[in-house]
Amino acid sequence: IVTVAALGSYMEEVAAYTRGAGTLQCTLSGYIPCKNAEAVIAASGYDPELDVRNPSSSVFCSHGAGTIIPWYEVRSFMHVDTGWRFPEEAPAMTEEESLDIAAERARKAAEEREKQRRLLEEGIL
Numbered sequence: 001i002v003t004v005a006a007l008g009s010y011m012e013e014v015a016a017y018t019r020g021a022g023t024l025q026c027t028l029s030g031y032i033p034c035k036n037a038e039a040v041i042a043a044s045g046y047d048p049e050l051d052v053r054n055p056s057s058s059v060f061c062s063h064g065a066g067t068i069i070p071w072y073e074v075r076s077f078m079h080v081d082t083g084w085r086f087p088e089e090a091p092a093m094t095e096e097e098s099l100d101i102a103a104e105r106a107r108k109a110a111e112e113r114e115k116q117r118r119l120l121e122e123g124i125l
Contacts, residue, residue, distance in 0.1 A: 070120075
């Protein structure tokens with residue numbers, strides 16, 4: 001997998017060493033995290049604070065009116081903790097917690113399979 005930016009002038013190189021007979025085919029592999037996101041964003045000149053169509057602020061309702069709060073002040077205005085944390089703020093999960101989550105997912109999956117089996121037997125599905 002190669003990023004489009006990394007291709008550079010590769011087509012010209014292909015044309016040169018194949019004497020114009022070579023072709024280059026690119027296929028979309030999907031979207032993956034950008035390896036140099038900060039540099040790409042800086043080069044684009046994008047400023048989320050100035051983006052009117054996709055604002056980075058949040059709207060909080062207070063006394064029947066909407067108040068626009070900048071993204072970096074949102075936590076001080078929240079009444080309910082979302083549970084979301086920046087990766088560096090998130091507490092590490094213990095092995096026991098991880099196993100509990102896996103067991104709960106397995107239990108729910110087994111319940112869903114059993115429900116599907118019953119529906120098939122009853123001719124509902």
